[in-house]
Amino acid sequence: MAESMQGLKRSHRCAEVSNALEGQKVTVMGWVQKSRNKGGIIFVDLRDRSGILQIIFEESKCGSECFEKATKLKSEFVAAIEGIVCKRAGAVNENLTTGDIEVVATSLRILSEAETPPFPIEENSKTKEELRLKYRYLDLRRPDLQRNLVMKSKVMTIARQFMANEGFLEIETPMLCKSTPEGARDYLVPSRIHPGTFYALPQSPQIYKQLLMCSGYDRYFQIARCFRDEDLRADRQPEFTQMDMELSFVDVDDVIDVNERLLAKLFKEILDVDVKLPIRRMTWIEAMNRFGSDKPDLRFGMELKDISEVVKDCGFGVFTGALENGGSVRGINAKGQGAMPRKKIDALVEFAKTYGAKGLAYIAINEDGTYKSSFAKFMTEDEMNNIVAALSGEPGDLLLFAADKNKVVWDTLGALRCHLADQMGLLDKNVFEFVWITEFPLLEWSDEQNRFTAMHHPFTMPMEEDLAIIDTDPGKVRAKAYDIVLNGNEIGGGSVRIHQDDIQEKMFECLGFTREQAYERFGFLLDAFKYGVPPHAGLAYGLDRLVMLMAKQDSIRDVIAFPKVKDASCLMTNAPDYVDEAQLKELGIDITVLDEQKTEE
Structure with a gap:
């Protein structure tokens, strides 16, 4: 009793x-x-x-x-x-x-008193995650999960104090917003008072924080809940937390400076890790060429090498065909993996295909210096030697190559180097390698929409020196955008915003919006810009992802108290769930149940 x-x-x-x-x-x-x-x-x-x-x-x-x-x-x-x-x-x-x-x-x-729990309450539980999430209130008693949430609380407390000391004001922005379809899918909330209309839950406070700069608040900060109705991965959730900021009268270096000092403080006070400042910077094109990714993991080497010039006149049609179609041929050197069994190499080929590659070519360098290769019969001895030399190949190494359009080659080898590094035990969670990625493309082409889309968002400022080519070659215009990357994970990103009317109108034009469409979606922001807007810039962190890396976890579910699973459902509460017919009637909503065949389509 x-x-x-x-x-x-x-x-x-x-x-x-x-x-x-x-x-x-x-x-x-x-x-x-x-x-x-x-x-x-x-x-x-x-x-x-x-x-x-x-x-x-x-x-x-x-x-x-x-x-x-x-x-x-x-x-x-x-x-x-x-x-x-x-x-x-x-x-x-x-x-x-x-x-x-x-x-x-x-x-x-x-x-x-307590009934016997359905699984032991212990650190590093081996119980299946589905069962632990069903009884999350028990799972949260585990000391390792409690340490993660305590760390997250400390990160937020220290960040708030730091930002206050830097002159930032913490200001809340609305959770019920206007839907702006540019970007990920919105979660919609029906309005009872205005039948047939909907609010959207915020994907980020982007527009509101820019309006706050228009309103003269100078420096804004918020730990904000955000929502995106998108497919989930280990580091994604339908609802997540952003550590969000915006600053007036600043440029790229000012935003980077305050954030480097914030990161240094967080890592020192929580992990006793010294972040070396300034954090290195790398342009987007350099990151793609060297690492095949705009969020490169710098804890290990295995950099991409462009061998297009070396193989442009060779007899291997896969290489020359890719070059004739405007692509490239690149390779990576997996040091010491030359004796990898053929079965494992075949598995790497299948892995590469998931990133759009048609296959992988390889050279395994035997300990005696001879080669075992998938394409040697198409090459001369000098050509093979030149390829090996281009990748600094040595006895015992495995060289892997992709040939296709640049995006496919980058995506394939960028993912492959991380996959191999994991297999080779090169990913040390006790090492923290930061890098700023800068000068992103302003726009990227969407085959699906047959138009340019904003790589970040429609309010990102182009680099001034590229404005001259925005009409003639918009795909080559660089943005004043910057991401902060840690161990191959983008933990935050931001940009200098457009504050001049003519540049904003030109941006909408590049995105295929008419003036009317732009005003329909963003009219309140464009109207605000008519009344004096300061130059401004900002950045937002994925707080859950940052804490995940600090806590040395593999999933953000381990740093969120009550997370959703991959299909965006909650195993503990069974949300989402059906609601009463009376509630739907009050909102003027009818539910149409699709038959199974239509649902599959």
């Missing part, structure tokens, strides 16, 4: 009890991790969010009634215990911060 606290006050959390309190009386409360009855003595490990504390029950010290009650303690019972702090009588537990002391109990109250 559960007891009440009856005025009992907790004096310390479990891990706050130390040998400095030896001989003193303490009151601790928490969950029973485990209980071991050794006859005349009962050992209980009590757990709260701070850690674990060993409690000793001896009948001679706590009384027969208390001892009898202690025999009933089981895993996940909630208990309040009073006792005296003592040095451990047995061996010290080096794995616990409280491992050199124990509390000899003098009284016990069982505040809540």
Whole structure:
């Protein structure tokens, strides 16, 4: 039977009890991790969010009634215990911060009993994630998950204080917004008061923070909830948290400076890691040419090498055909992997095909310097030697090549180098390699829409020196945009915004919007720009992804209290779910159920 606290006050959390309190009386409360009855003595490990504390029950010290009650303690019972702090009588537990002391109990109250949980509450749980997410309130009791969420709280607290000291104002922006279809899909919210109309949940506070700059607030900051109805991956969620900022009267270097100092502070205070400033910068085209990615992982080498000039006159049609179609031939050197079995090489070929490649060519350099290759019969000995030399190949190396349009080659080899690095054990989570990627293309061509789309968003400022070619060669215009990348993950991105009417109109023209369409979607922002708008720029972090990397986790689900799974559902609450017919009627909504065949289509 559960007891009440009856005025009992907790004096310390479990891990706050130390040998400095030896001989003193303490009151601790928490969950029973485990209980071991050794006859005349009962050992209980009590757990709260701070850690674990060993409690000793001896009948001679706590009384027969208390001892009898202690025999009933089981895993996940909630208990309040009073006792005296003592040095451990047995061996010290080096794995616990409280491992050199124990509390000899003098009284016990069982505040809540518990059924046997569906899985053990333990660190590094091997229980299937689906089961843990169904009982997320139990999963969240695990010490490793609690550490992650404590870290996330500290990141937000430190960031808020830092930004306040830098003159930023924390201002909330609306959650019910106007839908602007440019970008990912919106989550829509029907309006009861305005039948047939919908709000959208914000994909980001982008337009509002620019309006705040128009309103003279100079420096804005917000930890904002954002929503995107898109396909999910390990580092994506339908709802997520952005650490968002905007600054007036600044250019690229000003935004980068404040963010480098913010990152340095976060990593020093939370991980005791020194971030070397300034963080290196790399243009988009350099990142693509060297690493095949605009979010390169710099913890290892294996850089792409362009061998188009070396093979332009060779007899291998796959290489020459790609070059004739305006593409390129590039390769990577997987050091020491020359003895890789053919079966594994074939698996790499299949991996490459998922990125649009038709295949992979390879050269395995034997220890005696001879070659085993998929295309040697089409090449002369000199051509083979020149290719190997271009990739600094040595005995024992495996050279892998892709030939196609640049985007396919970049995507394929960029993904392949990371895939191989993972297999080769080159991805050290204790190493943090930052890089700024700058000078992104302003626009990218969409075959699906048969028009240019904004690589970031329609309000990104072109580089001034490229404005002269925006009409004649818009695909070559670079943007004043910048992403901050950590260990192959984009953790934040931003840009200088357009604040001149003529450039904004030209941008909309490049995107295929008429003046009327632009005003229909963004009229309130364009109207605001008529009344004096300062030059401004900003940046937003994916806070969950940043904390995921700081906590050395593989999924952002491990740093979010109640995450969704891959189909955007919540296994714990069964959301999304059907609603009452009366609710739908009030909103003027009819549900049309598609038959199975149409649904599949």
